[in-house]
Amino acid sequence: MTAPRPTIRPCTLADIPAVHALLTETWHATYDGWLGVERVNEIAATWHSHSQLAAQVGRPDSAFLLGEVDGRLGGTAFAHAANGSIEIGRLYVLPAHQRHRLGTALLRAVIDAFPDAGAFQLDVEPRNDTALAFYRRHGFAIIGAGTDSGGTGSGISHLRLEWAPSRAFDEPGTGSSTT
Numbered sequence: 186m187t188a189p190r191p192t193i194r195p196c197t198l199a200d201i202p203a204v205h206a207l208l209t210e211t212w213h214a215t216y217d218g219w220l221g222v223e224r225v226n227e228i229a230a231t232w233h234s235h236s237q238l239a240a241q242v243g244r245p246d247s248a249f250l251l252g253e254v255d256g257r258l259g260g261t262a263f264a265h266a267a268n269g270s271i272e273i274g275r276l277y278v279l280p281a282h283q284r285h286r287l288g289t290a291l292l293r294a295v296i297d298a299f300p301d302a303g304a305f306q307l308d309v310e311p312r313n314d315t316a317l318a319f320y321r322r323h324g325f326a327i328i329g330a331g332t333d334s335g336g337t338g339s340g341i342s343h344l345r346l347e348w349a350p351s352r353a354f355d356e357p358g359t360g361s362s363t364t
């Protein structure tokens with residue numbers, strides 16, 4: 186059966202509690218096994234606190250997007266201009282909505298929000314095979330590695346990935362791509 190087409194829209198302050206809940210659930214499902222429940226709780230209370238998320242709403246040179254399916258929040262993405270490229274700081278889809286192209290729709294919308302960008306970069310936990318498969322599917326390439334994902338001293342290992350508009354953005358299911 187074909188999944189309903191998602192709606193992508195900007196995040197507002199009224200959405201912040203729902204975004205916090207989405208990030209908390211998705212982070213626990215994704216990272217508890219690698220980082221531990223306590224560390225993920227800490228991140229939910231700091232990086233994903235209501236005040237931190239609210240500060241990103243309407244921030245200049247950024248895109249804070251929500252993906253809804255049948256009117257219900259299913260995913261979120263945040264990207265901002267940093268050091269000459271676009272940093273995709275978050276792209277999260279609730280476990281129940283994964284593998285139905287919501288991540289693809291959010292990534293496409295992030296890219297479309299920065300039509301003049303020369304490159305898009307992000308960090309992926311090296312053991313996160315799902316995210317690596319997803320980004321590789323869309324033409325991202327590994328350009329480096331480190332141990333400070335999300336900020337200096339976080340201690341979280343990461344691979345650094347990049348996509349440039351000169352590379353194909355492969356749209357699963359459509360057989361099409363943009364160059």
Ligand SMILES: CC(C)(COP(=O)(O)OP(=O)(O)OC[C@H]1O[C@@H](n2cnc3c(N)ncnc32)[C@H](O)[C@@H]1OP(=O)(O)O)[C@@H](O)C(=O)NCCC(=O)NCCS
Binds near residue numbers: 276278309
């Ligand atoms: C990674 C994530 C954003 C992908 O979003 P999604 O909506 O589930 O992915 P899509 O349905 O758009 O997948 C597009 C393509 O990516 C690849 N892909 C996605 N999930 C995959 C998986 N679990 N295993 C292998 N390939 C996968 C496939 O090629 C897929 O196309 P296909 O279904 O036609 O085979 C989502 O799974 C997620 O939020 N995961 C947990 C949090 C996370 O890791 N976020 C990224 C942090 S860097």
